Structure formats: C-alpha cells, structure tokens
Amino acid sequence: MKAQNKQIGTPMNRVDGRLKVTGAATYSAEYQLPGLAYAVLVGSTIARGRVSSIDTRAAERAPGALAVITHFNAPKVPGFAKGQNPSQPPTAGQPLQVFQDDKVRFNDQPIAVVVADTYERARFAAGLVKAQYVQEKHQTDMTVGTRQAFQPTQARKNPKSPVADYQRGRADAYQTAPIKLEAEYIIPTEVHHPIELQAVTAHWEAPDRLTLYDKTQGTIRTRNDFAKEWNLPEANVKVIATFVGGAFGNGLHSWPHESAAIMAAKQVNRPVKLVLSREQMFTMVGYRPYTWQKIGMSATPDGKITALTHEATGQTSTYEEFTESTVQQSRMMYAAPNVNTRYRLAALDVSTPIWMRGPGEATGAFALESAMDEMAHQLRLDPLEFRLRNYADQDPENGRPWSTKFLKECYQMGAERIGWSKRPLTPGTLRDGDWLVGYGMGVGTFGAHRSKAQTSARLLPTGTVLLQCATTDIGPGTGTAMTQIAADTLGLPPEKIRFELGNSQFPTAPTQGGSSTVNSVGAAVQEACLALRDKLRQLAAASNSAFAVAQKEDVVLADGYLALTGNPAARANYADLVRQPDDALVTVESKPSEEQKKYSMYSFSVHFAKVRVQPLTGEVRVSKLVSCADAGTIVNLKTAANQMKGGAVGGIGMALMEAATIDNRFGRYITKDLADYHVPVHADAPAVEVLFVNQPDPHVNALGTKGIGEIAIIGVAPAIANAVFNATGKRIRELPITPDKLI
Amino acid sequence: MNQFQYVRPTQQRTAITAVAKDPNATFIAGGTNLVDLMKRGVMTPQKLVDINRLPLTKIEHQKNSLRIGALALNATVANHQLVRERHPLLAQALNAGASAQLRNMATVGGNLLQRTRCPYFYDVTLPCNKRQPGSGCGALEGINRMHAIFGFSDKCIAVHPSDMSVALAALDATVLVSGPKGDRSIAFADLHRLPGDAPEKDTTLEPGELITAVEVPDGHFTRYVSYYKVRERASYAFALVSVAAALDLDGDNIVAARLAMGGVAHKPWRLAAAEQHLIGKPATEASFRQAADVAMQGAKAFKHNEYKLKLAPNTIVQALKTAAAA
Numbered sequence A: 001m002k003a004q005n006k007q008i009g010t011p012m013n014r015v016d017g018r019l020k021v022t023g024a025a026t027y028s029a030e031y032q033l034p035g036l037a038y039a040v041l042v043g044s045t046i047a048r049g050r051v052s053s054i055d056t057r058a059a060e061r062a063p064g065a066l067a068v069i070t071h072f073n074a075p076k077v078p079g080f081a082k083g084q085n086p087s088q089p090p091t092a093g094q095p096l097q098v099f100q101d102d103k104v105r106f107n108d109q110p111i112a113v114v115v116a117d118t119y120e121r122a123r124f125a126a127g128l129v130k131a132q133y134v135q136e137k138h139q140t141d142m143t144v145g146t147r148q149a150f151q152p153t154q155a156r157k158n159p160k161s162p163v164a165d166y167q168r169g170r171a172d173a174y175q176t177a178p179i180k181l182e183a184e185y186i187i188p189t190e191v192h193h194p195i196e197l198q199a200v201t202a203h204w205e206a207p208d209r210l211t212l213y214d215k216t217q218g219t220i221r222t223r224n225d226f227a228k229e230w231n232l233p234e235a236n237v238k239v240i241a242t243f244v245g246g247a248f249g250n251g252l253h254s255w256p257h258e259s260a261a262i263m264a265a266k267q268v269n270r271p272v273k274l275v276l277s278r279e280q281m282f283t284m285v286g287y288r289p290y291t292w293q294k295i296g297m298s299a300t301p302d303g304k305i306t307a308l309t310h311e312a313t314g315q316t317s318t319y320e321e322f323t324e325s326t327v328q329q330s331r332m333m334y335a336a337p338n339v340n341t342r343y344r345l346a347a348l349d350v351s352t353p354i355w356m357r358g359p360g361e362a363t364g365a366f367a368l369e370s371a372m373d374e375m376a377h378q379l380r381l382d383p384l385e386f387r388l389r390n391y392a393d394q395d396p397e398n399g400r401p402w403s404t405k406f407l408k409e410c411y412q413m414g415a416e417r418i419g420w421s422k423r424p425l426t427p428g429t430l431r432d433g434d435w436l437v438g439y440g441m442g443v444g445t446f447g448a449h450r451s452k453a454q455t456s457a458r459l460l461p462t463g464t465v466l467l468q469c470a471t472t473d474i475g476p477g478t479g480t481a482m483t484q485i486a487a488d489t490l491g492l493p494p495e496k497i498r499f500e501l502g503n504s505q506f507p508t509a510p511t512q513g514g515s516s517t518v519n520s521v522g523a524a525v526q527e528a529c530l531a532l533r534d535k536l537r538q539l540a541a542a543s544n545s546a547f548a549v550a551q552k553e554d555v556v557l558a559d560g561y562l563a564l565t566g567n568p569a570a571r572a573n574y575a576d577l578v579r580q581p582d583d584a585l586v587t588v589e590s591k592p593s594e595e596q597k598k599y600s601m602y603s604f605s606v607h608f609a610k611v612r613v614q615p616l617t618g619e620v621r622v623s624k625l626v627s628c629a630d631a632g633t634i635v636n637l638k639t640a641a642n643q644m645k646g647g648a649v650g651g652i653g654m655a656l657m658e659a660a661t662i663d664n665r666f667g668r669y670i671t672k673d674l675a676d677y678h679v680p681v682h683a684d685a686p687a688v689e690v691l692f693v694n695q696p697d698p699h700v701n702a703l704g705t706k707g708i709g710e711i712a713i714i715g716v717a718p719a720i721a722n723a724v725f726n727a728t729g730k731r732i733r734e735l736p737i738t739p740d741k742l743i
Numbered sequence B: 001m002n003q004f005q006y007v008r009p010t011q012q013r014t015a016i017t018a019v020a021k022d023p024n025a026t027f028i029a030g031g032t033n034l035v036d037l038m039k040r041g042v043m044t045p046q047k048l049v050d051i052n053r054l055p056l057t058k059i060e061h062q063k064n065s066l067r068i069g070a071l072a073l074n075a076t077v078a079n080h081q082l083v084r085e086r087h088p089l090l091a092q093a094l095n096a097g098a099s100a101q102l103r104n105m106a107t108v109g110g111n112l113l114q115r116t117r118c119p120y121f122y123d124v125t126l127p128c129n130k131r132q133p134g135s136g137c138g139a140l141e142g143i144n145r146m147h148a149i150f151g152f153s154d155k156c157i158a159v160h161p162s163d164m165s166v167a168l169a170a171l172d173a174t175v176l177v178s179g180p181k182g183d184r185s186i187a188f189a190d191l192h193r194l195p196g197d198a199p200e201k202d203t204t205l206e207p208g209e210l211i212t213a214v215e216v217p218d219g220h221f222t223r224y225v226s227y228y229k230v231r232e233r234a235s236y237a238f239a240l241v242s243v244a245a246a247l248d249l250d251g252d253n254i255v256a257a258r259l260a261m262g263g264v265a266h267k268p269w270r271l272a273a274a275e276q277h278l279i280g281k282p283a284t285e286a287s288f289r290q291a292a293d294v295a296m297q298g299a300k301a302f303k304h305n306e307y308k309l310k311l312a313p314n315t316i317v318q319a320l321k322t323a324a325a326a
C-alpha cells in the first residue's frame, strides 16, 4: 500500500454518531415487524431441583395472551435432540437447553416463556404463571466451591491447553526463598450491564427460514449456533445486529432467551420480540466469574524476581465449564526464571459465566499487579523501578521476540504525566487537608489476536465504494475505523466510503471480541480495497491499454473516473466500467500471516492512579487516572481514546464498587438493579488522560495495529488498589474497595 | 405489574376520601418509588389516586417557620432561595439524595414515605415481614450490610432510606397532614415508627391521611451545618451512614447542636444525648469524638454491618468537623 494516512490516525467523528444521538439508529429491540408479538421469560425461584408442576391456566386466559411455553409443551428443537453443543468455541459440558427438561440448575433459570400481543400484557401474564418445585440442596458459595475446585476437562485432556498447569524452572520455588510473599486475592462476580438490555426479535419468514434481530457480538457465530440448533442450512438463518448498545462480552455466547424467542415465534407463527429485564441480566447472559487467586513471589534483595506462582479458581456453572486466561500473563509479563501457574474451576448452582471486558487477564492482573506492588514495598523499591528491573525483553514463556513492545515508553510517558515522582515511598504520609493521598500503577497486556476475515468491496457508479462485512460494532467505532482505513487505502475522502456491517449475509467476519476487530477486519478491508483497485484497473484495461501495463500503485480513483498517475490521458469513466451492479465487486479473505509463529504479539498498557482517601469514613476518590497504551497504530485517535476512557471507568467500577451478591441460603442474587449493583457515575470518574505510543507493529498486519479494547481495563483495578495502599498503608486484597474495608 | 384504576382528582377532599374508603387505594405523587415497587410486585394497589393536581407545591415563610408544600419537587426545594438561606442543611441533604433526574420527579411527601431498600423487601420470593407479615425477616441472618444498628426488632432490621428526612429530623420539623377525620400536625420524630412487632407499618399515618406540607421552624442553624453522606460511590447511591450536623457557635464554643443519622435505623435517628453533650463544649475534634461515643451507646451490629459501629461515629466526627469549618 502506498500509505498516505490522511485519515488513519485522525480523530475523525463517528460515521454513525448522528444516527445514534438522534435516535435514528435501530437496535435489536426496535424493529417494528408487522404482527409482532412480545415474549417475557419466567424464572425459577429455586436454585436447584425439579419443576414438578406449572400452572399456566391463568396466564393463558390473560388478556392478549397467545402462548405459554414450558418444558411440558415446548416444541421439539432438532439440535437439542441431537444433544450437540452448539457454542463456539465449544465449552466442556452442555449449554442450557431451555424448556427441555424439568431440571432447575440455577435460580431464575427460565422455566416458561409467555407470549402476548403487547409487552405489558405478556409481562402481566408472566406474573400469573405458578410453579411447584421439588427442591434439592444447592451450593452457590464460592468459599465452599473453592475447596472443591477441579482442573478443567480441557486441561486434563490436553496438557498443552492454555488453561493447563504451566511450569518453567521449579514449581513453587518462592516457598523456600528468603525474601518472599504469598497473598490471596478475590474479585467478586461482576455483571456486564451494558445500558442496552439483551434483546432479540425472532422471525420465521418461512418454515425453514429464520431471521434474528439480535444483540450479539458475532452475527456469524449466532447464525451458526441457531442453524445447528434448528437444523437449518446456514444460508437460511439471517442475523442482523446493525447497532449494539454496548455488550462487554455478553454477546459472545448464545443464550437460552434466544432459543426461547425462536421457539415462541414458531409456536405463535408471528415474529416475537424478547427483551430481558435488568434483573434477568444478572442471571441469563453471563457475568465475570467470582475468582479466588493466590500469588507466591520471591525476589533478590536488589529486586530481581526469582520465582512466581499464580493460582486461580474461577466460578462456573454445573452444566458448562467456562474457562478464561486468568493466570496466563504471569507466564510472560516479567522475566522470572521459576514460574508456575494453576487454574481451577468451582462448579456452583449458578448460570454460566462469559468473558467480560479484559476477561481473565483483568482478573489476573489484579492479583499479579497487586503482588508486584507488595513486593516492591517489601523491598523498599519504587514499584516502577521494580518493574523495570524485571522487564522482559523477549517473551519468557517461549523465548520468542516480541513483535513490538513499547511498555518502557508507556511507563515513562505515564509516570511523567501523573507526577509519579511525588509518590511517597512510605505509605500514609501524603495529605491534602483531611484526605490521604496516594499513587499507584498497574500493568495490562492482552494478545494481539488476528483471525481470518472477509470483506467485499464494490464500486458504485456514483464513485462511492461500498464495503460489506458481517462484523459487529458494539461501541468501539468499527464502522468509523474501517471507513478511515478504506479511505486511505483507496486515496478517497471518507464521504466516498460506505462501510456496512452487522449482517450475517455479508462476508464472514469473526465475532467482535478479544480486541481483534481492527487487526482482523481492518486487514480485510485494506486488502479488499487493494483488490478492488486492481479489479478496476483490469476493467479499464479492456478499453485502454495504458491501464493494462500500469503499476497497481499508479491507479487513482478520481472523482467520476479512474486515472493513472503521470498519464493524464488515461481515463476510464466509472459509468463505463460499472454497467452491472456486480461488475466492480471483489470479495477477499484476509488471513493472519506466518509471522504469528515467529513473534509473540501483545498489546501493553500501564495505568497510573492518584487517589484520595478519607481516613475517617473510608471514602475513596480517584482524582487522576493516566492510561498509556502500546497498541500499535492508532487508527482513530478519538474513538481509541474513548475506548481507553471507557475501560478506565470500568476499572474504577471493578476496583471500588462492582459486586453482584448472592444470598447463599436461597442461591439468589440480592443485587437486582442498577440502584444496588453500582457502576461508576460521572462523579466517580476523573478526566482520564490517555496517551498512546502509536508505533506500528509490522508483524500483526499491514496496518500495524495491535488492539485496544481489553488493555484499556486490564491493570486499572490494581493501579487503584495500589494507590489506596500508598495513601493508607492498607492492602485490600478483596474487591471492591468499599468504605467498610478501609476504616 | 397488576391492573389498577387511576384517578386524578383536583380536590383534596376527593383524594383523601378515595384512599380512606378503599384499603387497596394509594396516593401517587412523583411515582419514583411506588411505580418501581409495583413493577416488582411488592406493592399491588388496585387504585392509584394521583395527587399531582392538588395545589400543594408552595414554599413560603409564615410566622416562625418555612412551610414546604408536600408536592414541591425535591429539586425545587433544594434550589429554593429560602431553603438555601434558612436551612442549608436541608438543601444539602436533598442534593445528596438520588440523582438529578429523580429529584426532578420526586416530591417532599413521597420522599418522606419512600419505602426501605432492603433487598428482601424487594424480592417477592424471599421472606420479609414488612412486605408479608409473618413470613420472617430475610435480612436478620442474611446479607445485612446495609441494615440497622439501632432500634430494630427481631421482626425487621431494615433502615429508612430518605436523606431529606434525616435533615428534617435534625431541624425539628413538623409534618402537616389532612385525613378523613380532619387535619393534624405530627412532630417529625413521631412520623416514622420503629418496626417492633408491626414492621409492615412504616409510619403513624392513618389510612387516607395525606401529607400536605412540612414546616421547618426558624433557627440559628444557617451556617455551621453539614450533611455528610458516606456511600459506595460518589453520587447516586443510598447511604451506608449519613449524618446531619448543625452547630450554633459562639466563637469556638458550642451554643446548641443538632445531630441525626441516616442508614442506621428504621427511622431517621435523632441523637439527642449527643447534642446535649456538645452544649458548652469547644468545637474541637475531641468534643466531637466524645459526642460520637455518646451517640453510639446501645448500637448493635449484625454479621455484615459490623463496620457501621465504627463508620457511624467516625461520620459523626467528620460531619461535625465539616460543619464547624463551614
């Protein structure tokens, strides 16, 4: 590519910003189909046992009621009968097959769906469904679960699995060292809670043709899952997710409410919309699992880590084994000779978790980066200096070079911006009036993943280039970034690019998750644009030989015609080149290169926090937060900074307030809405300062990107916890850091 | 949500009669609490008597007190010139409550009568004596982080969530009500009840009694005041503990003091003994600490709210310090 980079790197406004702020963007719950019916789920009120009977008569007779589906009368689902696990990637176990048996596996498990002609009537009728249960003893207590933890099946079957035990040097070598620490860390269950509730509208357009307007992060994944579930050809299932109002991971899996809506639509032979309530968002679409961790670490007196052990036990359900990368970063973050990790699961009578922003790494970083701070304190070393002394110049896990790593640069930029030199070495010594002040840092890392992705590019006779890809945009501004990439690749102004996404009938793209969309889809867009330019050259060559011999790079998409640099006579009007709609259409598939095997590819971040703590009341205020990222090329400075800020605010939530609490006697959440599940409000978030190294990574893709979404939150919570320690001398190892823990 | 009838009378009498004669009827003002409870099935009125058309929004000074109409909005009261000048403590307490959007809807009467936020009260599948007498108290042996340390019974350990009420308790307000049997006034301390054996009753109001206004007597608490609310985020959260503190100072000497706590009992918890203790003392942290110790006599914690035994006195000290420095 002749990189002109006129658009890439600029803070371009979102291409769909106007649609969003004027309400013109259509979300999954907003499709007004003719004959639309409304479905409301009824949840169980016990955590484990059997549904012995359900009285649905009152609900069926309620005004406007169309159907009540329970396991007694649910239509046959062919995929369920086969007992297959449709989820991608498959988890060990079996995702809940809704309404297929009388078993209750968690509290608020869907046991019925009520369909009516309006939402209010469906809700009213749902309240009339009465179930009887045979209750069994349940277990939802992680302190018990942790004691009965087991190795994930995946790890038992395959010692090379990423969640298998890992060892280099000696295991648990810290135990016999003179300078060591051993500490346990806990993060409670957290729930994604995007403001847009989970919603699906299911429409059987024909007995074998299904359209879903669905809140999902992957239209292709959702299509494939439900094609399998309903035994339909993939081409017969269409999934639309043009706009997604935040997801943070809960659109990475297929859930029972989607199956229920599809079933209901089949039963009443009308399109059916199902929107979860805020309360159901706690139990029906995953969450960040409660996780217990232990870090053992030893170091030399001059601050070289000699051994590191990282253990974790994460919560999962009894029917599916959800695993995540909680301990992986401890293998590659610091240059220590003896490192081992152990990852276990605790199966409880709860629903299955799912990745939540930063997933396991964010959980793991709380333990690892807190421990780094604890060891630095023990050694009376500045924590930044301690990290520099253990900086890994190549990947200690596999000995490979990093594709790029500018973490040192991040340290320096961030430390300067926060005023790190003002951090007192002795905790509890800095004051601002009544308040204690402290500084802390935390490091984040996440794999710079890239997968296969397709994109089509088509020149329209008007000279606009239309790109299509099945990817979604859950908020990062994918459409905008892709527009910038296409504009630069083709040398066109962004107004001449139209990028369409969120439709499973567009060329295949991976699910939006794991910070990989720009790496994967961005590369596909770039390649599609290059292929289109060459296709145009070929089309022009048919009537103008100058194009036949021209260099690819010399082809210019001018206003209304194709031109050649240095040959003003060569011109081909678009109107002549494009006579049929598909004349100038290319579809490419972009694949990760072999370099993935040669290099270790990661994004890095460091977060610096300044906090104030009221010593009498234990209130914590984050007064400054500086996030600095090494994420390769920054395609859009504005949306990228927006990602970083959102992640930082999520990190404040994780550090100071987020916790979903179960009363274990009932196995039921007692936090049920956003009044008692606290997320940060504006007053909790200082103006987050974002800094980018903005150096391209030449190995991940030709754009030089590495990914931002996850590293924005990974490391924020420990930065705040470490700052609280610096302010107060109190080490809080169980999140969130609420006032009661500090007084 | 159940089906219900909805009426919107313009006459106070009509409204009162409508509720007085129908045990399943209830007033609705801003609806910010009642509608939530109806959606959850916690309250199931069959008739809503909307009082928003009644002329009860006035805020005016009369004789020796400020009279605030029951339908004045929380936001209006908080920003009202007379309130800010004469009762800054009340303005602070209001602004510490809920969010701007809610304060724009919520009324004074509704704020006083908002119901507890106890999670067991809110979930109709769990036991709660307040919601369903005789079903047991879910919180007693449950997650009782937010619960009472004063004045509870073995039937109920819930706390009253209103911030405004804590300030009104400290300021010796009077509640004016009108009912089927006529008008009466209730000293603020007598409006809310302790749970005792009947936690289903939050207040001493009789069926059909309508709050028409609140009167706050003039006083010297116009400067050295602080409503200090400790919560789990900077805004938009209910109090773990809150303290309304008001001092009348002569130089450094305390002439009079008012103290009330929120988040610790089934009603706003006035700290009369601690107030007495402060009179004639110097306004120093040592005096405040002693008063806090007095205030905490008789406090008792449960499994998850032990921290309140420390947080409450600390917050008293901090509120008094902030008030004295105002």
Ligand SMILES: Cc1cc2nc3c(=O)[nH]c(=O)nc-3n(C[C@H](O)[C@H](O)[C@H](O)COP(=O)(O)OP(=O)(O)OC[C@H]3O[C@@H](n4cnc5c(N)ncnc54)[C@H](O)[C@@H]3O)c2cc1C
Pocket (backbone or CB within 6 Å): A675, B026, B027, B028, B029, B030, B031, B032, B033, B034, B035, B036, B051, B070, B071, B074, B096, B097, B098, B099, B102, B105, B106, B107, B108, B109, B110, B111, B112, B113, B114, B161, B162, B163, B164, B209, B210, B211, B212, B236, B237, B238, B239
């Ligand atoms: C998310 C959230 C957070 C909140 N945070 C806080 C907080 O931090 N601090 C705080 O103090 N409050 C908080 N609130 C509660 C809020 O202050 C109350 O909901 C509000 O004040 C109720 O007023 P309303 O007019 O909407 O009452 P309504 O909901 O209309 O009524 C509440 C009750 O009062 C009765 N009622 C109303 N007016 C009268 C009257 N004049 N006479 C007799 N009976 C009457 C009704 O019958 C009903 O039972 C919060 C609420 C929400 C939803």
